[in-house]
Amino acid sequence: MSHPPSAHPTADEDLPATVGEHRAGRWLQTLVLGAATWVVVMSLLAVVLAGLGAWFPWLVLPLAALAAAGCGWWANGIPARPLPLWTAGLLAAVALGAGVWTAATHSEQVLPRRDAASNLQAGISMAQTHRRVVPVDPASVGGPAVLALDGVTLASPAFYETGTDEKPSVQPQFVIGPGAVWSLGVWLGGPAGAMLLPAVASALGILAIGLLAARSAGARWSPLAALGVALLFPVLHTARATYSEPLAMVTLGGGLLALVVAAREGRDGVVGRAALLAGVLVGGTALVRIDGLRETMLLVPVAALALAQGQRWPRATLVGAGLSTLLAFGAALWLSNQYLGTIAASLVPLVALTVLMALASGALLWWQRRGATVPQHISRHLPDALAGVVVLVGLFLASRPLWQTVRQSPDDPGSRVVAGLQLRQGLTVDGGRTYAEQTVVWLSWWVGVPALVIALAALAWAVRTATARWTRGEVLPAWTGPLLVAAGSSVLTLWRPGITPDHPWAERRLLIVLPFVVVLCVAAAAYAVRHLSRRAPVGVAATVGAGLSLAMLVPTAAATWPHRAERVEAGALAAVEGVCRSFEPGDVVLAVDSRAANEWPQVLRGQCGVPSLSTTRALQQDPARLAQTVATIGAAVRANGGRLVLLAAEGPQALEALQADGVRQVSDTFVAEDERLLERRPDGLAPISLEVWTAPAPAPAAAPEG
Numbered sequence: 001m002s003h004p005p006s007a008h009p010t011a012d013e014d015l016p017a018t019v020g021e022h023r024a025g026r027w028l029q030t031l032v033l034g035a036a037t038w039v040v041v042m043s044l045l046a047v048v049l050a051g052l053g054a055w056f057p058w059l060v061l062p063l064a065a066l067a068a069a070g071c072g073w074w075a076n077g078i079p080a081r082p083l084p085l086w087t088a089g090l091l092a093a094v095a096l097g098a099g100v101w102t103a104a105t106h107s108e109q110v111l112p113r114r115d116a117a118s119n120l121q122a123g124i125s126m127a128q129t130h131r132r133v134v135p136v137d138p139a140s141v142g143g144p145a146v147l148a149l150d151g152v153t154l155a156s157p158a159f160y161e162t163g164t165d166e167k168p169s170v171q172p173q174f175v176i177g178p179g180a181v182w183s184l185g186v187w188l189g190g191p192a193g194a195m196l197l198p199a200v201a202s203a204l205g206i207l208a209i210g211l212l213a214a215r216s217a218g219a220r221w222s223p224l225a226a227l228g229v230a231l232l233f234p235v236l237h238t239a240r241a242t243y244s245e246p247l248a249m250v251t252l253g254g255g256l257l258a259l260v261v262a263a264r265e266g267r268d269g270v271v272g273r274a275a276l277l278a279g280v281l282v283g284g285t286a287l288v289r290i291d292g293l294r295e296t297m298l299l300v301p302v303a304a305l306a307l308a309q310g311q312r313w314p315r316a317t318l319v320g321a322g323l324s325t326l327l328a329f330g331a332a333l334w335l336s337n338q339y340l341g342t343i344a345a346s347l348v349p350l351v352a353l354t355v356l357m358a359l360a361s362g363a364l365l366w367w368q369r370r371g372a373t374v375p376q377h378i379s380r381h382l383p384d385a386l387a388g389v390v391v392l393v394g395l396f397l398a399s400r401p402l403w404q405t406v407r408q409s410p411d412d413p414g415s416r417v418v419a420g421l422q423l424r425q426g427l428t429v430d431g432g433r434t435y436a437e438q439t440v441v442w443l444s445w446w447v448g449v450p451a452l453v454i455a456l457a458a459l460a461w462a463v464r465t466a467t468a469r470w471t472r473g474e475v476l477p478a479w480t481g482p483l484l485v486a487a488g489s490s491v492l493t494l495w496r497p498g499i500t501p502d503h504p505w506a507e508r509r510l511l512i513v514l515p516f517v518v519v520l521c522v523a524a525a526a527y528a529v530r531h532l533s534r535r536a537p538v539g540v541a542a543t544v545g546a547g548l549s550l551a552m553l554v555p556t557a558a559a560t561w562p563h564r565a566e567r568v569e570a571g572a573l574a575a576v577e578g579v580c581r582s583f584e585p586g587d588v589v590l591a592v593d594s595r596a597a598n599e600w601p602q603v604l605r606g607q608c609g610v611p612s613l614s615t616t617r618a619l620q621q622d623p624a625r626l627a628q629t630v631a632t633i634g635a636a637v638r639a640n641g642g643r644l645v646l647l648a649a650e651g652p653q654a655l656e657a658l659q660a661d662g663v664r665q666v667s668d669t670f671v672a673e674d675e676r677l678l679e680r681r682p683d684g685l686a687p688i689s690l691e692v693w694t695a696p697a698p699a700p701a702a703a704p705e706g
Helices: 019-051 057-076 085-104 115-129 176-194 197-216 219-230 233-239 245-266 273-287 290-308 313-335 337-342 344-369 382-403 413-424 436-447 449-471 480-495 505-510 513-533 538-563 572-581 594-599 601-608 623-639 653-657
Strands: 159-163 168-172 587-591 612-615 643-648 664-674 685-696
Touching: 019 057, 019 085, 019 176, 019 197, 019 245, 019 273, 019 313, 057 176, 057 273, 085 197, 085 219, 085 233, 115 168, 115 176, 115 601, 159 337, 176 197, 176 245, 176 313, 197 219, 197 233, 197 245, 197 480, 197 513, 219 233, 219 513, 219 538, 233 245, 233 505, 233 513, 233 538, 245 273, 245 290, 245 313, 245 480, 273 290, 273 313, 290 313, 290 344, 290 480, 313 337, 337 344, 382 436, 382 449, 382 480, 436 449, 436 480, 436 505, 436 513, 436 538, 449 480, 449 513, 449 538, 480 513, 505 513, 513 538, 572 601, 572 664, 572 685, 587 601, 587 623, 594 612, 601 612, 612 623, 623 643, 643 653, 653 685
Parallel strands: 587 612, 587 643
Antiparallel strands: 159 168, 643 685, 664 685
């Protein structure tokens, strides 16, 4: 049986406040929780409507507005912590400023070389075709016989060919959430409009983390936490493009905020809507990022700890998390099954670990309810022991470069990418390296080593504090849930990031760890000031607090400064639109070199509205068979009244080798892309060409007369 909360004031307890402070806290919390709920609701709505081919703007936009109103009403009923007016104003200003900065420097990643453009093209496809999996009329590309040709496909990176040659379709990669939300931007402002929405989502995510900090470190420290997160370059980088991370930041940040509220209410025996919403949002993160299952899994031990103390709110949280997770995976099995197949090697162990954790938690609860307790001589030393474990785990992860080199199979497609990058950067070619042992080094690039040391000490102290309450039979602090979820997710990510290790691409995996470090540093500063203000002169307390804060802020700002105004691939949208205008009605495009096949088929099909086909690498490397295939497709397209146009993106040589006449360059643009470095922090961009050549497929020679 648990005892009443400690009499000592903590950061998550409410203090007397004015009506204005109550309203300020409620408005900001309602905005965050309403937006997070809206993302989950719209993703689920897209599963139904886009799955059935009914994703029409005249239907979806009014439903989106109604959903926003309903989600806001639901969120407004959740108790909020009052915020001083100046604190609320600063929080809003930081979030708004971050959003404006991000929007002003947004990327234009249109060609699906990586996930941002893949999500954008999925959104464009949904906006224009009104469905998730898009049927393709075989006649539009010359008939089923064309699709049956060896080496000819509708597929391209991030877009799978499904169905049969008679009834083919194209299925986008990844889960449906990002494409659904970004498609609203396509309707409202074209692709350029969709490119601005991640900035809005990121601003809301930063606000969510600020409100979390208000619950854990103290309300007056929350603007500092929000500022620290806004200055993180990995947060800025992903928010500048149509990645899934900005949406996940909203849903997960909102879910953890609701988790704190649920635990706070649970102290008084109340099971409010926050408990259910926390589970729905954390589990619903899998609708925008499939690896959201990792954080959902970590809710299980959090719930078990609270249930062991006799609290009732975790049941609602587990119900919400289970329901939203099942819906997310059901949607993925229906509309993203090809993607699930490609990631099964990492997804199945995560599912197994979730089941194992649930069984272990259930067994421990059963053991406890049979009257078992931790022996007193163990519980007395448990807080210090677990704090020591935290420090040892941190040192273990940080020391990995000294004794470990992580590798994967050299036959993995990612290994070939890494080998190519190593060759270009003058490194020893070892394509199997994943560089996973370097993850703590990656963290230090963006926040500095002092911040990591402070964060580790703060985490150890927080674990010690929570464990001490547990062993005394007191209710755990309300921030325990987010602490354990973020810490567990950080350890799993740092051990196995599971991403191609070029930078800043790989920093996407750090978007839970880095904000967690920032919040821990702010919490350390807040605790130091509160502790010292009762034992030392005010100047000493202020100096220590400022020093701890600046140890995090200064390296973070310095690392982001070189990237403050960069715009990745600015000019790419205009270049693509120019290529689109170069085609005529009735044209069918065949990509005939490697880069054209990798980057252009879905852009042409979805954004340009031009039927397109791709060739495989094996066919491209067999000139005689490629020429025969082009002739066969050209004849089939002409028989249907169309014109086959060949497209190359590596130079005109592939077109000239096919003896095509009328070769013309329809794009001659250079843009700047991420540097893609393996062993040092990126500080700028690298040029890349967006050159495209087209030519009509050669017509068959006329038969001789006589």
